[in-house]
Amino acid sequence: xxxxxxxxxxxxxxxxxxxxxxxxxxxxxxxxxxxxxxxxxxxxxxxxxxxxxxxxxxxxxxxxxxxxxxxxxxxxxxxxxxxxxxxxxxxxxxxxxxxxxxxxxxxxxxxxxxxxxxxxxxxxxxxxxxxxxxxxxxxxxxxxxxxxxxxxxxxxxxxxxxxxxxxxxxxxxxxxxxxxxxxxxxxxxxxxxxxxxxxxxxxxxxxxxxxxxxxxxxxxxxxxxxxxxxxxxxxxxxxxxxxxxxxxxxxxxxxxxxxxxxxxxxxxxxxxxxxxxxxxxxxxxxxxxxxxxxxxxxxxxxxxxxxxxxxxxxxxxxxxxxxxxxxxxxxxxxxxxxxxxxxxxxxxxxxxxxxxxxxxxxxxxxxxxxxxxxxxxxxxxxxxxxxxxxxxxxxxxxxxxxxxxxxxxxxx
Amino acid sequence: xxxxxxxxxxxxxxxxxxxxxxxxxxxxxxxxxxxxxxxxxxxxxxxxxxxxxxxxxxxxxxxxxxxxxxxxxxxxxxxxxxxxxxxxxxxxxxxxxxxxxxxxxxxxxxxxxxxxxxxxxxxxxxxxxxxxxxxxxxxxxxxxxxxxxxxxxxxxxxxxxxxxxxxxxxxxxxxxxxxxxxxxxxxxxxxxxxxxxxxxxxxxxxxxxxxxxxxxxxxxxxxxxxxxxxxxxxxxxxxxxxxxxxxxxxxxxxxxxxxxxxxxxxxxxxxxxxxxxxxxxxxxxxxxxxxxxxxxx
Numbered sequence: 001x002x003x004x005x006x007x008x009x010x011x012x013x014x015x016x017x018x019x020x021x022x023x024x025x026x027x028x029x030x031x032x033x034x035x036x037x038x039x040x041x042x043x044x045x046x047x048x049x050x051x052x053x054x055x056x057x058x059x060x061x062x063x064x065x066x067x068x069x070x071x072x073x074x075x076x077x078x079x080x081x082x083x084x085x086x087x088x089x090x091x092x093x094x095x096x097x098x099x100x101x102x103x104x105x106x107x108x109x110x111x112x113x114x115x116x117x118x119x120x121x122x123x124x125x126x127x128x129x130x131x132x133x134x135x136x137x138x139x140x141x142x143x144x145x146x147x148x149x150x151x152x153x154x155x156x157x158x159x160x161x162x163x164x165x166x167x168x169x170x171x172x173x174x175x176x177x178x179x180x181x182x183x184x185x186x187x188x189x190x191x192x193x194x195x196x197x198x199x200x201x202x203x204x205x206x207x208x209x210x211x212x213x214x215x216x217x218x219x220x221x222x223x224x225x226x227x228x229x230x231x232x233x234x235x236x237x238x239x240x241x242x243x244x245x246x247x248x249x250x251x252x253x254x255x256x257x258x259x260x261x262x263x264x265x266x267x268x269x270x271x272x273x274x275x276x277x278x279x280x281x282x283x284x285x286x287x288x289x290x291x292x293x294x295x296x297x298x299x300x301x302x303x304x305x306x307x308x309x310x311x312x313x314x315x316x317x318x319x320x321x322x323x324x325x326x327x328x329x330x331x332x333x334x335x336x337x338x339x340x341x342x343x344x345x346x347x348x349x350x351x352x353x354x355x356x357x358x359x360x361x362x363x364x365x366x367x368x369x370x371x372x373x374x375x376x377x378x379x380x381x382x383x384x385x386x387x388x389x390x391x392x393x394x395x396x397x398x399x400x401x402x403x404x405x406x407x408x409x410x411x412x
Numbered sequence: 413x414x415x416x417x418x419x420x421x422x423x424x425x426x427x428x429x430x431x432x433x434x435x436x437x438x439x440x441x442x443x444x445x446x447x448x449x450x451x452x453x454x455x456x457x458x459x460x461x462x463x464x465x466x467x468x469x470x471x472x473x474x475x476x477x478x479x480x481x482x483x484x485x486x487x488x489x490x491x492x493x494x495x496x497x498x499x500x501x502x503x504x505x506x507x508x509x510x511x512x513x514x515x516x517x518x519x520x521x522x523x524x525x526x527x528x529x530x531x532x533x534x535x536x537x538x539x540x541x542x543x544x545x546x547x548x549x550x551x552x553x554x555x556x557x558x559x560x561x562x563x564x565x566x567x568x569x570x571x572x573x574x575x576x577x578x579x580x581x582x583x584x585x586x587x588x589x590x591x592x593x594x595x596x597x598x599x600x601x602x603x604x605x606x607x608x609x610x611x612x613x614x615x616x617x618x619x620x621x622x623x624x625x626x627x628x629x630x631x632x633x634x635x636x637x638x639x640x641x642x643x644x645x646x647x648x649x650x651x652x653x654x655x656x657x658x659x660x661x662x663x664x665x666x667x668x669x670x671x672x673x674x675x676x677x678x679x680x681x682x683x684x685x686x687x688x689x690x691x692x693x694x695x696x697x698x699x700x701x702x703x704x705x706x707x708x709x
Contacts, residue, residue: 042531044535212680213680215636218682221671227555241631248539252555268537
């Protein structure tokens with residue numbers, strides 16, 4: 001009995017010792033800079049979570065193999081500790097606590113989705129841990145005055161702003177009639193606010209303003225109204241299920257609308273799942289491989305896409321590209337700060353002004369990237385039914401001319 | 413409030429037709445629930461997840477180049493065995509216990525199924541394209557996707573087949589006998605264990621058909637099962653157990669109600685309206701029952 005007790009206390013003593021030593025060891029160990037990330041590897045965001053993780057891993061490998069990060073005359077390599085947040089905000093916040101207080105991580109990468117980033121941001125802020133995130137676009141993330149949060153992507157309210165402005169431009173500068181349907185979640189509602197702003201500025205009128213439920217898989221009622229009211233633009237944002245449902249029912253109900261603008265076409269694999277029915281849909285995207293931004297690590301979008309394809313076996317969605325860019329931003333900031341002091345790194349991040357293959361990166365005081373416009377691509381199909389996404393706006397990067405108005409179903 | 417649905421008669425017709433076609437599909441799922449509720453006294457929370465699993469079967473056929481409409485044949489066959497499997501593993505241990513235990517057990521199965529489907533099929537929203545066209549009515553003012561018509565038609569065919577099977581076949585008679593009085597049926601030589609397994613299997617098969625139809629008409633996703641459970645629960649509560657015409661009527665009623673709620677209150681309240689209706693009906697039933705009780709006193 002006694003011996004058992006002694007063994008038990010010995011083991012617990014060792015355990016305590018080990019756990020404290022972990023704390024003192026982490027952050028920068030030897031020649032490694034340890035970053036922490038909670039990623040959705042299971043649960044409803046798991047597919048995009050994996051895209052995010054692949055993007056991070058690809059950049060880590062690339063930076064490490066090309067000389068690593070030079071701080072104070074010494075070369076360091078990146079390493080990431082991942083935890084699975086199960087697509088659950090509460091779990092994500094717990095894991096952020098754990099990464100920081102148990103694993104001793106001093107620098108964080110963001111999770112996937114606005115909701116999870118919102119859950120983690122207060123934690124990183126509390127501990128003063130700089131976080132570069134690549135997948136939380138909700139506007140509310142950037143209005144809370146967070147000092148340690150930096151996002152490489154454009155905020156959600158700018159997603160479809162370009163579409164409305166393009167429609168107005170094609171209408172000879174006169175306002176257009178907009179029908180919109182948005183899911184009731186933080187991200188889509190932010191996209192909606194962006195449309196409201198754009199409508200106000202361009203003198204456009206919103207004639208249908210529907211909200212879609214989380215369990216959305218039927219939007220026939222909205223589409224009947226669209227048929228009846230004949231708007232100039234139909235805007236839909238409801239993650240992948242919104243995009244898929246909209247295209248299915250627009251095609252089935254033969255709804256004719258001159259412009260159809262959406263989000264999440266990429267993630268929904270729209271043209272793959274719907275083929276020719278998805279033709280002419282306009283999609284907001286943070287990035288497209290044909291954009292001509294350049295950097296020293298991935299060269300440009302086309303090279304990135306080819307390398308990514310080789311390593312992971314699929315074409316990179318923008319979620320992967322922006323995640324890779326987050327690592328480039330960290331490397332740049334470490335080198336400019338020339339230190340691992342969290343405050344100094346944070347200040348260096350705030351002063352970031354660089355170009356990556358993903359786009360220009362420069363942070364506003366709120367933490368959002370203000371130097372990279374959204375792009376719009378249009379799904380275009382050839383006679384054989386093979387569909388491709390082609391950038392149509394802004395004009396500077398357009399690789400094809402916008403087809404407008406969308407031909408009527410009876411003429412297709 | 414948006415009264416557009418009443419201002420244009422064509423929209424009213426559209427809403428009614430959409431609702432009826434949708435309701436028939438709901439009724440099919442609800443009939444499965446009513447069946448096992450009546451026979452085994454089990455409320456299956458995992459009903460919606462069985463539906464989604466059935467949908468994935470059709471989706472995978474579609475992926476491999478088979479027309480997803482064949483899913484309405486393949487899916488119920490596979491799902492029957494899934495149902496029997498669930499019965500043998502879990503349900504037979506809770507079938508004689510009180511309702512709470514069985515709700516808890518099926519709730520657990522529901523969570524397990526969601527996670528397994530997520531793990532196996534990924535979290536992407538998917539659908540199977542049938543390539544069926546569109547029917548235009550009233551000078552193309554009313555449009556009906558043929559996939560919806562197809563799904564309503566198949567639901568009706570399966571419902572009729574099931575009714576005939578219940579009336580004519582030996583197993584059907586055994587199921588009905590067990591529903592009326594399990595003990596008496598046992599004494600008279602009915603193997604109730606087998607009847608229970610078959611009932612659960614038939615329910616799962618019906619869910620399989622419905623799921624295949626949903627993958628053709630709407631979209632499927634591992635976490636989309638619950639609304640189907642709630643809807644079928646509600647239909648059964650309104651119609652009562654063992655009342656097939658009632659289930660069909662209340663299914664269609666619910667479909668039309670949902671469509672009108674969608675137009676009047678907005679799409680965001682569509683599912684909310686169903687929940688509200690459920691609460692109202694439960695309150696009404698309780699009220700009616702308590703009056704009856706007083707009368708009996």
